[in-house]
Amino acid sequence: MKKVYSRIEEISGNVITVTADGVRYSELALVTSGHGKSLAEVIRLRGNKVSLQVYSGGRGVSTGDEVQFLGKPMQVSFSENLLGRIFDGSGRPRDKGPALEENLIEIGGPSVNPSKRIIPRNMIRTGIPMIDLFNTLVESQKLPIFSVSGEPYNELLSRIAMQAEVDLIILGGMGLKYDDFLFFRDTLEKGGAMDRTIFFVHTASDPVVECLMVPDISLAVAEKFALQGKRVLVLLTDMTNFADSLKEIAITMEQVPSNRGYPGDLYSQLAARYEKAVDFEGAGSITTLGVTSMPGDDVTHPVPDNTGYITEGQYYLRGGRIEPFGSLSRLKQMVNNTTRGDHRALMDGMIRLYANYKESVEKKSMGFRMSEWDQKLLRYGSLFEAKMMDLSVNIPLEEALDLGWQILAECFDPEETGMQSKLLTEFWPKNVERSSEQESA
Amino acid sequence: MTNTTGKVFGVNGNMVTVTFEGDVSLNEVGYIQVGSQKLKSEVIRIRGNQAEMQVFEQTGGIGVGDTVEFTGELLAVTLGPGLLGQVYDGLQNPLPQLAEAAGFFLKRGLYLDAIDRDSSWEFTPKTEKGATVRAGDTIGTVPEGIFEHRVMVPFGLAGEWTVQSVVSKGTYKVTDTVCEIADAHGNTRSLTMLFEWPVKRAISVFEERYKPSEPMVTKVRMIDTFFPVARGGTYCIPGPFGAGKTVLQQITSRHAEVDIVIIAACGERAGEVVETLQEFPELTDPRTGRTLMERTVIICNTSSMPVASREASVYTAVTIAEYYRQMGLNVLLLADSTSRWAQAMREMSGRLEEIPGEEAFPAYLESVIASFYERAGVVRLKDGSMGSVTIGGTVSPAGGNFEEPVTQATLKVVGAFHGLSRDRSDARKYPAIHPLESWSKYPSAINDELVAYCRDILVRGNEVSQMMKVVGEEGTSLDDYILYQKSEFLDSVYLQQNSFDPIDGSVTIERQRHIFRILFDVLASEFDLHDKDSARNYFNQLRQIYLDYNTSEWESDAFGKNEKELKKLIDEKKKGYDPVAEDIRKRAGSAEG
Ligand SMILES: Nc1ncnc2c1ncn2[C@@H]1O[C@H](COP(=O)(O)OP(=O)(O)OP(=O)(O)O)[C@@H](O)[C@H]1O
């Protein structure tokens, strides 16, 4: 039986300090106070002074509360019994089911040896042209949705989850609004996906420290399932809340902030989580889709900025649409060479023209005369937005490609598109009405 | 191991405070004993009888009172034949062998020999009994792939030594003694094919350092023609996330005309390294006919691997680069991303509670970056042969804003700047190097005056385009509009390049020189065009053919046909040359002829 310490010397924010011997870094302790029990984790050792972050927060902790070290790091139960269950950030049930104690595994384990990784190879089809055609999602990819608050990012997340062909979905909620949690649960239930889903949910009203645990718990469980051959999709929403929790702890620990109060290791902290996405040769995979809300719609804010440097692209959600600019799937070239011969060229060409369209819009807004070329671009832009970008569009990739050529042919002469002649001969649609000419005539 | 031992006093993240007795030196390596594991660490500060150490591993489970053994050695890498083709972590542990030993995941406290101690090589002696040798002199060679790998007197040996014996030609293990030497005081040394060198110290056993002047051809048109890199020079690629830094380095690692490429994947995505790992053994190097892997060393300390070894990784990489330079080879070191290395320094500096500089980076950031890039250079070795280390580093500025400490510190010291632009990458104009902001201090492989003329078109074309945003197309003169079309043409057919196209992806200098003439012809000609629509159409046509020209195989029928078509189309509308261009052309022509 481990010794119980009954004198807490310092309480600052969520961090408490006790004098104790024989304690190990990252070890867990149980803090028992008048409000109940909470886990706490050792985050600094200096001589016999031990600092711990209390999962349920420092609020209400008294100097006379008891601290008992458990001699082991944070663990979570791993088995098929997790399926369909809902837990909080410390792994305690949030539903009415029993607490799970069997087969405990450590969280935040070592990273995969890079030489054991394989090149991603499977496209994940979503039926959303802005994803499938322009920024293909790939199995084992890590990819956040960048979004201002108010955008339907959780809807998009759940739609992709429902449509993607995966074996298992793990939802890690951080600072999730209760309504959003219910929305996810209901959507997955309605879609009949509940029995292949596990929730680890920290809601906005739960203690901050528990928010920090959510990605690690979710990913540790995902990793075990992936090693057993399951294709796991991990949804992490919202990682900005996770980063803000990191910031809060760092400030309590009096760390020198690097950028807008965030700790200097924000990049490494986020990377440690995102890099868990993997495709195990001979076993399963982890694909991670996150949400990174952008305070003030500012992509240079430290959280989206550091995230962008870590993930394999991002989807920008703005005005209820996935923006073509800024959105990027960096793994798309791993798979879009085997879809259809025109996929890559069409993807690049259409975006280039859409960029030109944006310039014309700007010119127009400044009151300039629109040249014939501008007219064509304007027409193109509006068709593109209506037929491709609208999130309600739900068509397979091949149809989206055909639609792309159709839109081009409705607006341009072949050589105006900047596409290679070879492709134009093969794919340029015949007999398409060019309504733009009638308009400008 | 020395007699110095210590005990853990504190743990804060990956920094451990150790109380010791005896002597400890800065940057000395020590091992913290945790249960059955020994965790490698480096001394980064000493105060009284306490040393702060950065641990190259996760620190979970370390407890106060745990034993620390000091080695008396600085953090070093092993040098010798067999480095080529290897994939190491930041501390030079071979990752594939780690995987054999530990499976999918990295295992804490597991360290393996960088070079297999049982490997053997065919050794040819290059010295003889009685010869006088110094550090860096060749005592023999072994064939490593296509290279003659020099087995050298360890760089750390001071003064003159006399060869006592050297083995005859034959196959020896890397650990066999191949040569014995003695100094004037009777000290003797047995030399094997291996020795160690501390990574943070530059290797300086050469005769003279030269100014970089020969081009290091990357086969990226925009770089080689407009913003060239010289062998032995330095360059940086700053850019916001997703702008194409890594892709640019990946294609350079494939196509660059150098002998050896060292790739330092420093704190970035593991997945990106995998592409190189899996593809290089399959790709042939057109220069040698062997696989690309045989000329490559990968140092891979990606973002989720321990931060302290990330800091070490760039030094491990540059030390291996310098080692091969000592063999008279041209080595290219590509570091992606130097910002992650700087951040690793920042993390440690924060834990040491040093007074922070801008954005909490340590005050010594600039000098550390400068001395890293200083390790590039072209040198003449003692035997008269020349070797070079070229360093190209990516920079990942916070918020994509170049006015930040790492970018600024780097710009002060490098010879070329390839700044990537978000606007260009958003518009899928790859490589997204900003043609107006980037610069190079090195000479181009193509006539500088001709290149300057083209850049001028780009600058003026951009001015027109800016003006057009204000006054509209109708407020722009036809001449200006044509200028604008020319600059757009230059951009879309020459600056932009399809990295994933088998032909367009890598363009030899020969081809660049050839197609540049036609480009110049278009830019320098005055055309018979009467209105903007016909000008736009004309340049669209030119562009279309030139793009096909770019993707047709060098000197193939298609290439010839496209070229003929281009010339015909130019001649149809050409009135003559811009007089300024005519002069330059004549001068350039006489210079070339
Ligand atoms: N030369 C290119 N040709 C075609 N596509 C490119 C090119 N360069 C970049 N891209 C596209 O942009 C994506 C991002 O490029 P890359 O990974 O090189 O960015 P980066 O600047 O290294 O970003 P980060 O700082 O986040 O690592 C690529 O996955 C690819 O889709």
Ligand SMILES: [Mg+2]
């Ligand atoms: Mg990169």
